[in-house]
Amino acid sequence: MIRSSAGPEERWETWELRVRDRPGALERVLSILRRRLVHLETLSMNREGPDTLRIELRVGGRPDLRDRVRQELLGLVDVQGSTDGEGRMTPTANGRGTYNSE
Amino acid sequence: MKDRCRSGAHAVCEGLRREGVRTLFGHPGGAILPLYDVLHQDPELRHVLVRHEQAAAHAADGYARATGKVGVCLATSGPGALNLITGLATAAMDSVPVVAITGQVPTHVMGTDAFQESDILGMTIPITKHGFLVSSAEEVPEVMAEAFRVARTGRPGPVLVDLPKDVQTGRSLSNPHPVSIPGGATPCDLPPQVEEAVASVARLLNEAERPVLMVGRGVVLSDTAAVLRELAERHRLPVVTTLLGLDAFPRSHSLSLGMPGMHGSARANRAIQEADVIVGLGLRFDDRVTGPVSSFAPSARIALFEVDPAAVGRTIQPHVSVLGDLATTLPALTPQLRARVPETWWRRLEGWSRDAAPRATEGEAPPPWSPPGSTRLPTGREATRALAGIIDETGAQVATDVGQHQMWIAQELEEGAPGSHLTSGGLGTMGFALPAALGAALGRPDRSTWVVAGDGGFQMTLQELATVVEMEVPLRIAVVNNGYLGMVRQWQELFFEGRYSASRLVGPDLAALGRAYGIPSHTVTRAEELAGALRWAHAAPGPALLDIRVAPEENVYPMVPPGASIGDLVESPAGGQPVPAGGP
Numbered sequence: 001m002i003r004s005s006a007g008p009e010e011r012w013e014t015w016e017l018r019v020r021d022r023p024g025a026l027e028r029v030l031s032i033l034r035r036r037l038v039h040l041e042t043l044s045m046n047r048e049g050p051d052t053l054r055i056e057l058r059v060g061g062r063p064d065l066r067d068r069v070r071q072e073l074l075g076l077v078d079v080q081g082s083t084d085g086e087g088r089m090t091p092t093a094n095g096r097g098t099y100n101s102e
Numbered sequence: 103m104k105d106r107c108r109s110g111a112h113a114v115c116e117g118l119r120r121e122g123v124r125t126l127f128g129h130p131g132g133a134i135l136p137l138y139d140v141l142h143q144d145p146e147l148r149h150v151l152v153r154h155e156q157a158a159a160h161a162a163d164g165y166a167r168a169t170g171k172v173g174v175c176l177a178t179s180g181p182g183a184l185n186l187i188t189g190l191a192t193a194a195m196d197s198v199p200v201v202a203i204t205g206q207v208p209t210h211v212m213g214t215d216a217f218q219e220s221d222i223l224g225m226t227i228p229i230t231k232h233g234f235l236v237s238s239a240e241e242v243p244e245v246m247a248e249a250f251r252v253a254r255t256g257r258p259g260p261v262l263v264d265l266p267k268d269v270q271t272g273r274s275l276s277n278p279h280p281v282s283i284p285g286g287a288t289p290c291d292l293p294p295q296v297e298e299a300v301a302s303v304a305r306l307l308n309e310a311e312r313p314v315l316m317v318g319r320g321v322v323l324s325d326t327a328a329v330l331r332e333l334a335e336r337h338r339l340p341v342v343t344t345l346l347g348l349d350a351f352p353r354s355h356s357l358s359l360g361m362p363g364m365h366g367s368a369r370a371n372r373a374i375q376e377a378d379v380i381v382g383l384g385l386r387f388d389d390r391v392t393g394p395v396s397s398f399a400p401s402a403r404i405a406l407f408e409v410d411p412a413a414v415g416r417t418i419q420p421h422v423s424v425l426g427d428l429a430t431t432l433p434a435l436t437p438q439l440r441a442r443v444p445e446t447w448w449r450r451l452e453g454w455s456r457d458a459a460p461r462a463t464e465g466e467a468p469p470p471w472s473p474p475g476s477t478r479l480p481t482g483r484e485a486t487r488a489l490a491g492i493i494d495e496t497g498a499q500v501a502t503d504v505g506q507h508q509m510w511i512a513q514e515l516e517e518g519a520p521g522s523h524l525t526s527g528g529l530g531t532m533g534f535a536l537p538a539a540l541g542a543a544l545g546r547p548d549r550s551t552w553v554v555a556g557d558g559g560f561q562m563t564l565q566e567l568a569t570v571v572e573m574e575v576p577l578r579i580a581v582v583n584n585g586y587l588g589m590v591r592q593w594q595e596l597f598f599e600g601r602y603s604a605s606r607l608v609g610p611d612l613a614a615l616g617r618a619y620g621i622p623s624h625t626v627t628r629a630e631e632l633a634g635a636l637r638w639a640h641a642a643p644g645p646a647l648l649d650i651r652v653a654p655e656e657n658v659y660p661m662v663p664p665g666a667s668i669g670d671l672v673e674s675p676a677g678g679q680p681v682p683a684g685g686p
């Protein structure tokens with residue numbers, strides 16, 4: 001497996017994503033993690049409501065890479081919000097995802 | 103028609119019209135027939151039947167690049183949808199807004215490997231901004247509105263709308279209510295952290311001794327070329343334009359240093375390497391621009407204006423980043439600038455060549471490669487310089503393909519309004535030029551449109567000559583024909599000891615082929631015929647094709663050897679032969 005980083009730089013943190021349950025939403029999240037070479041330690045998913053999924057991720061890699069990837073996840077249309085490593089929730093701009101600010 | 107009888111397909115067409123779409127590019131098939139049936143009866147929507155779905159995606163892309171609007175392409179399920187993939191990836195890499203509508207097998211057989219079923223939503227996830235699988239006809243109006251909004255906002259990009267056949271035929275009982283999607287308002291005031299970042303950039307520039315502006319496609323997308331020009335002129339700031347930013351700031355301008363990167367000018371590359379402040383505007387510091395990141399701009403403080411927070415720092419980590427649309431952030435910078443660039447910096451810049459190849463100036467002997475009036479073939483440089491000349495002179499738009507001719511044209515174009523230079527920069531997709539030009543010409547009939555392609559790339563999508571003829575699109579098509587996959591041959595010559603593995607092309611007679619499609623066509627075999635042939639093509643009332651035979655083994659210079667710092671460019675063939683990495 002190609003890893004973004006390893007060794008002394010490696011840090012782990014846990015994010016919680018709130019995602020709208022629409023076709024491809026989970027795959028899109030995973031696709032970004034894979035493409036951007038984030039190291040994934042654990043992944044779990046729960047249904048929060050008829051329409052909403054909660055995805056918990058434990059990710060590794062350089063802090064700057066992780067931050068960028070979290071930004072990219074926040075930009076997805078179906079991602080409604082994400083906590084950062086400290087557990088602070090960042091909602092997307094208008095609550096339904098904008099893929100980058102408008 | 104009564105609202106109660108509207109089908110999902112009607113709702114799709116209505117959505118398209120509501121978004122201002124007039125032209126779309128596609129190819130029908132079983133799973134999208136209901137939509138085609140409605141389309142057929144819609145006088146406001148012009149459907150262009152391409153001969154391969156890849157061309158539909160490229161044409162939608164070309165339409166979008168030239169007009170600034172969202173391009174639309176259509177395909178059936180399975181093989182039709184899959185043929186779109188290269189085009190969607192091309193659009194994604196270059197931030198082009200495209201909506202792709204695909205037919206899908208009916209919902210009740212999805213997941214059974216039904217005839218022509220493919221998981222196009224899954225397969226396009228990494229190359230689209232978003233994808234919708236529409237599960238009922240009722241959802242159509244909202245999905246259409248959202249698809250267009252997502253495609254054009256933020257960093258633009260392709261969006262897929264997958265429409266199962268029964269959704270197209272299903273009743274869309276609800277009225278075609280106006281769809282309101284929250285968000286989308288542009289804030290008038292910059293958020294405080296953005297304001298602060300702009301102030302930091304102003305401070306950097308005000309204190310700089312050797313500043314450089316690096317301009318990318320973001321300036322074209324945000325329609326800020328005029329703001330940029332005023333700012334650069336007021337402070338005499340040197341401007342470097344990337345391949346996709348060429349049409350944001352004309353190279354003819356005295357402040358332009360040309361293009362940076364692998365085939366960039368000495369002036370642009372050396373300026374970057376010596377700069378103490380670099381301000382990037384809407385570019386992503388692609389590896390073809392930077393060379394090895396560790397050796398890029400070693401003494402510069404770097405600032406970046408970027409709309410996509412996730413794109414900041416992928417290669418170069420800027421010291422300051424200004425997040426937001428350039429249309430709001432760039433005007434905020436202007437009033438804070440005081441500095442005028444020191445003359446010493448300009449004197450230094452002028453010591454490096456801005457031209458890729460020498461030009462004859464008045465009273466000077468012509469450079470050794472210029473036509474001596476003999477019967478020899480033109481060189482690729484001569485052909486592309488002449489092409490760029492007529493494109494500039496006539497204010498035309500041009501779509502280039504990928505390879506040597508693409509770099510030559512990029513080096514030679516001097517003018518160009520925003521949206522007039524179309525090329526596949528990020529993905530480097532051969533076969534792009536002809537279909538993209540088709541889309542661009544239909545989107546901007548007021549501009550004359552040229553295609554410049556190599557004999558390799560041209561043969562990847564040349565079936566679209568039929569579409570060009572059918573739609574009576576007056577494209578001027580120039581194939582720079584060197585009988586090789588030229589850029590591949592160049593790499594093999596320089597880095598693989600001249601072993602030309604699978605790069606020789608034995609082509610058809612392209613002029614005969616052009617005529618077979620009904621296009622007046624000429625073959626150019628002598629340098630001295632060039633000028634006349636280009637005038638002929640320019641004056642042609644409809645499409646015209648030139649097969650320009652050029653010297654077979656010529657290389658593109660300047661060239662930064664792969665793996666080298668961009669300051670170590672080789673300006674002419676005498677230079678060294680370094681170690682390869684990556685590829686053409």
Ligand SMILES: Cc1ncc(C[n+]2csc(CCOP(=O)(O)OP(=O)(O)O)c2C)c(N)n1
Nearest residue numbers: 505506507532556557558559587588589686
């Ligand atoms: C679809 C695709 N396949 C392969 C390549 C790799 N490639 C880059 S340039 C090039 C040669 C292009 O040859 P040609 O179209 O004749 O143009 P020239 O370089 O001779 O101007 C190739 C094969 C590519 N960019 N795109």
